Amino acid sequence: MSVKDRVIAIIAEQAVLEPSDVTMDSTLEDLGIDSLGLVESIFAIEEAFDITVPFNANAPDQSDFDISSVGSIIAGIEKLISEQVS
């Protein structure tokens, strides 16, 4: 499974939706994921890819990690994975 598919699966599980309902331009709000759900999703992503996501719930805009859409989250994770490999 690709990074994209695995992230979508994690987000879909959190939102109690089918992966097909999660699109790249969906926002977490669209999917009904609140702040606790977001923190839980990031934990699941960190565990799945063995990475550390720089996210502070107090300052999501200032965190070096864009959570504005599913697409931006996937892009951020792909970047973190590549940085970790290199």
Add this chain to the structure above:
Amino acid sequence: MKRVVITGAGTINALGRNVSETLEAMREGRCGISDLEFRDVERLAIRIGGQIKGYHPEEVFNRQQMVLYDRFTQFALLAAREAVAQSGLEFHGELADRAGVVLGTSGGGLITQDENYRSVYEEGKNRVHPFVVPKLMNNAAASHVSMEMNLRGPTFTVATACASSNHAMGLAFQMVRSGASTVMVTGGSESMLCFGGVKAWEGLRVMSKDACRPFSANRNGMVQGEGAGVYVFEDYEHARDRGAEILAEVVGFAMTSDASDIVMPSKQGAARAITGALRDGGIAAEEVGYINAHGTGTAANDKTECAAVADALGAQADRVMISSTKAMHGHCIGGTGAIELLACIMALRDGIVAPTIGYEEPDAECALDVVPNVAREVQVSTVLSNAFAFGGLNAVLALRRAS
């Protein structure tokens, strides 16, 4: 209904080993937050806290005591000794039977749990010290205070996360006011600064890596502290008849539940607790000169708290001073309200309002007088102390200057 006064205060926290050292640090706006020191700290992302440094319990407690006293119990005992000594009370006979202890804590003997889980899980040991259970239990601190001081009346522990000690002091107030007890030793104690304790908090992603900056637009989370605050709450007539020095009068208390979310605070729940405390104490909003804020330095708490104060106090919200001392001693969780009550007593007795240090940028959502960075000399007659806990549990105390 009895009047309830405070006749003794004690503390130990990152700012000082007693009340006078702590108040001096609060007046000077000193920061007690520093690099955490304990085993495995290098495996944490969050490495700062209001840790009590240079503390050697074996210099204060003997071997038999050390095997029974978790750090949170030690802190409670040290603070209780200071408070009871200041009150001048000795508990014998009928007074001992009419005096009790109610203390707040959230984690109880968390360090004892952490050390012993490590021992059996990580180190594979199959045997633990026989006193692990009496050392880690949440009521250990209250029980040891009761034993050491001979307090034989109602004694128990309250655990409502960050509001624990305000709930504890509120219950102690109600018990003395109703006549159920003549004296209550009350406050709270916490000591969660260990690998497992901080690791658990890290998971929520609400902790700051650099500083606690309540109400500042660039705040980025809470910083944990440790310590205890303990007070002697006494029936006013009993205190007056024995000529005791009165530090302040406790006049009102209210508690509410948001009944909405396990971590996100609610403006309505907090505002109802504030208005409830005013009503309970027969206090007009215009009388409130200072509020010791919950002020955790998280995005969610500080804006919700300011909105709640604005709702509850109306026009007076633009005149009241509100500061969070957590930027100095850290968030001492179940002991925090008790340590922060010292700032309330200082405002009433000394006319000095503790500052919110670390304040760098105004936030339009926290547009109250937060006493930024520098303490202020102002006479106030009535103050509030806010505590709003995870779980949506709110507890607000109201105090007046001794008269």
